[in-house]
Amino acid sequence: MKKRLVVAIILGALSVILGFFLDDKDVRNWSRDELKLLKSLSLQNLPPVPDDPSNTHANDEGAAQLGHALYFDVRTSRNGSVSCASCHKPEKYFTDGLKLAVGTNVGPRHTPSLVGISYSPWFYWDGRKDSQWSQALAPIEARHEHNSSRLKIAQLIASDETYRSRYEKIFGALPPIPVSPENASPLGDEENLRGWDNLTDIQKTSVTKVFTNVGKALAAYQRKLIPGQSRFDFYINELNEEGLKSSAHLTPDEVAGLELFIGQAQCVSCHNGPLLTNHEFHNTGVLTISGQLPAMGRYDGVRQAREDPFNCLSALSDAAEDDCLELTFAQDSNDLVGAQKTPTLRNVAETAPYMHGGQIENLLEVVKHYNQAPTSLLSHNEAKPLDLKISQITQLESLMYAFTAPLATEPKWLRPPNSAYSGSANTQTTPP
Numbered sequence: 237m238k239k240r241l242v243v244a245i246i247l248g249a250l251s252v253i254l255g256f257f258l259d260d261k262d263v264r265n266w267s268r269d270e271l272k273l274l275k276s277l278s279l280q281n282l283p284p285v286p287d288d289p290s291n292t293h294a295n296d297e298g299a300a301q302l303g304h305a306l307y308f309d310v311r312t313s314r315n316g317s318v319s320c321a322s323c324h325k326p327e328k329y330f331t332d333g334l335k336l337a338v339g340t341n342v343g344p345r346h347t348p349s350l351v352g353i354s355y356s357p358w359f360y361w362d363g364r365k366d367s368q369w370s371q372a373l374a375p376i377e378a379r380h381e382h383n384s385s386r387l388k389i390a391q392l393i394a395s396d397e398t399y400r401s402r403y404e405k406i407f408g409a410l411p412p413i414p415v416s417p418e419n420a421s422p423l424g425d426e427e428n429l430r431g432w433d434n435l436t437d438i439q440k441t442s443v444t445k446v447f448t449n450v451g452k453a454l455a456a457y458q459r460k461l462i463p464g465q466s467r468f469d470f471y472i473n474e475l476n477e478e479g480l481k482s483s484a485h486l487t488p489d490e491v492a493g494l495e496l497f498i499g500q501a502q503c504v505s506c507h508n509g510p511l512l513t514n515h516e517f518h519n520t521g522v523l524t525i526s527g528q529l530p531a532m533g534r535y536d537g538v539r540q541a542r543e544d545p546f547n548c549l550s551a552l553s554d555a556a557e558d559d560c561l562e563l564t565f566a567q568d569s570n571d572l573v574g575a576q577k578t579p580t581l582r583n584v585a586e587t588a589p590y591m592h593g594g595q596i597e598n599l600l601e602v603v604k605h606y607n608q609a610p611t612s613l614l615s616h617n618e619a620k621p622l623d624l625k626i627s628q629i630t631q632l633e634s635l636m637y638a639f640t641a642p643l644a645t646e647p648k649w650l651r652p653p654n655s656a657y658s659g660s661a662n663t664q665t666t667p668p
């Protein structure tokens with residue numbers, strides 16, 4: 237009896253001592269440098285959305301309202317079934333949950349989130365668009381997305397009384413828009429091309445102008461989509477000079493994940509700033525999308541942006557030449573072969589699957605991918621193998637669940653406006 241008691245007391249004492257050491261490790265403080273880095277990741281340090289000199293209506297409330305209505309309007313597609321919201325669904329943080337996007341057909345890429353996208357200097361995984369308004373024009377005419385044409389969009393603005401009057405308040409009097417043919421554009425299928433050939437030069441200019449302004453309104457709307465503060469931000473905001481690691485906001489595993497994120501795993505070298513992206517292009521050795529050739533990524537994207545008739549330097553842009561330095565001095569090198577844009581990690585737990593082709597199904601597999609850092613088929617993988625233990629892999633995974641929060645956007649922007657044409661069959665209206 238006595239012996240057992242002594243053993244029990246010794247064991248008890250040992251566990252208290254051990255517990256003390258473990259606790260002590262748990263509350264070890266962040267260093268000064270770590271604190272500084274952590275603070276730079278908080279949404280408290282997110283500046284206002286940067287101005288877009290190429291779109292003088294970017295911050296115009298009326299333009300945002302027009303863009304809001306158009307964003308949800310299925311009449312922006314040729315067959316009347318696709319809107320921007322078909323793929324960028326508000327209730328899925330403006331993604332669609334699919335590997336590859338489906339509009340009027342299956343497309344070649346995975347749908348990225350639009351939350352916080354207005355901070356990005358480049359658009360698309362390969363950055364082939366240099367403004368948000370010029371990006372917005374592309375899906376409307378892409379055959380697998382809206383499969384519509386610039387003439388059909390101009391006709392929609394001209395024929396819908398609400399659109400027409402809103403448009404004219406913002407952009408001035410609508411030029412005469414031909415009522416036939418139904419479709420015309422220098423891009424797309426035979427019907428579009430034939431229609432375009434039959435327009436006069438003046439008609440072509442007017443139609444393209446109206447189409448451009450539709451893009452500028454869509455951009456003004458998307459500038460409202462801003463991420464909200466998550467547990468991750470609350471944790472960082474509460475850290476003071478002492479930088480205590482334990483807190484009610486993050487679990488010990490999540491804190492350990494954060495330590496890896498900014499330390500050994502070096503996620504922060506690309507996923508940095510309050511949006512957890514450097515907005516740059518990197519090759520991270522993601523598998524080629526099945527059935528496709530390896531993606532050239534930014535290597536091709538930068539060329540396309542330079543040649544884009546809607547770029548910052550074009551006559552349709554409102555910018556002066558000096559405002560287009562990002563395009564003029566865009567980096568161009570062989571390193572960009574296979575490089576994709578670093579996506580935000582805000583709300584990432586809600587936007588599976590992942591990567592430019594939706595190649596990776598869940599966050600655990602994403603961390604395993606980085607841990608292995610497979611060789612890239614094209615060019616080289618910038619990320620190096622991490623040599624993490626399985627427990628560390630799950631800690632990094634669990635951290636990414638702490639990046640989720642309701643948007644800091646007025647709820648009215650997350651619902652379709654009242655219109656008979658809003659939303660398609662697969663678009664629900666519950667905001668996140």
Ligand code: HEC
Nearest residue numbers: 319320323337338339345346347348359360361372375381
């Ligand atoms: C068929 C589904 C689909 C539709 C419809 C669609 N998109 Fe997209 N969107 C995508 C996909 C897929 C990508 C990525 C394509 C790529 O990078 O090549 C994308 C990319 C974008 C981007 C760039 C995001 C980034 O990370 O750079 C923006 C902005 C955007 N879409 C806005 C819109 C707007 C506005 C509309 C309506 C005019 C729209 N989209 C319609 C699927 C869609």
Ligand code: HEC
Nearest residue numbers: 501502503506518522576577578579590591592602606618
């Ligand atoms: C060298 C820069 C770089 C580093 C380092 C890096 N990432 Fe990424 N990350 C990217 C790029 C680029 C993509 C998109 C790649 C693609 O689609 O092919 C990406 C995609 C992701 C995605 C998918 C997001 C989405 O919406 O599809 C997640 C999650 C992610 N990274 C997490 C991490 C974590 C965790 C680490 C650290 C272990 C890390 N990243 C390290 C650049 C980087």
